[in-house]
Amino acid sequence: MKKKIVWFFALMMVVCTLGACGGKSVADQDIAKTSREKNQIVWGVKYDTRLFGLMDIATGEVRGFDIDIAKALTEKMLGRDGNAIFVEVTSKTRIPLLKNGNIDAIIATMTISEERKKQVDFSDVYFDAGQSIMVQKDSPIQSVNDLGANNTVLAVKGSTSAANIREHAPDAKILELENYSEAFTALQSGQGDVMTTDNAILLGMAASNPDYKLVGGTFTNEPYGIAINKNQENFLNEVNQALKEIHEDGTYDEIYQKWFPDDETGKVEE
Known part of the structure; x- marks a missing residue:
């Protein structure tokens, strides 16, 4: 009996230690304050998204637009000696x-939506x-408005892309493929005139295949934002102020031009 009591109290001490005996969890701490104390911001980023966050096997470093924006924001918020730490995330994780306090912010091609704002x-x-839509460089198609009954649009099954095309180009034929790779292969083989999905994905494909380009800008609105945990207003305000500053001093334009030199469909104007 005594042994059970001893083990019970030992267990309670461990639980109390891990839970800080009812104190603030890591996720509840003031991130604006702790980031300055640690001189670092921990960013959740993608490791598998071309142009935005992709692991460079040769160097062991993750590179991309999201990465450079995060570094620029860190410098504005913490100074030149501030450290931007990167942790791999997926759309699922x-x-x-973020909610568990493993990362301070998410900058990972994350669309702002009312559901996520909850x-x-x-x-x-x-x-x-x-x-957006992607075509061969010599294609006469210049926007979604040019698509008619004689055009075939390639999209991916299960996505909203096909439904959006039906709304914006109701006369066009639609061929739905299993994945982006199959859709692009179909475009290359002439099974369709255009491929459609988010401009971020198409920009990555066009960057690796110079015979193709995006045209007509975007025809849906799915803007990317940096996600921050609830009740972190100080940190959120500092991030927004830093975003404003990198627009004002030209840093944002330099980073955008570095990753998307031939396309401005995703550029945000301050």
């Missing part, structure tokens, strides 16, 4: 990691994402 707060828009 990014919000749980769980997190968002910064101002930093990339103007939306659905």
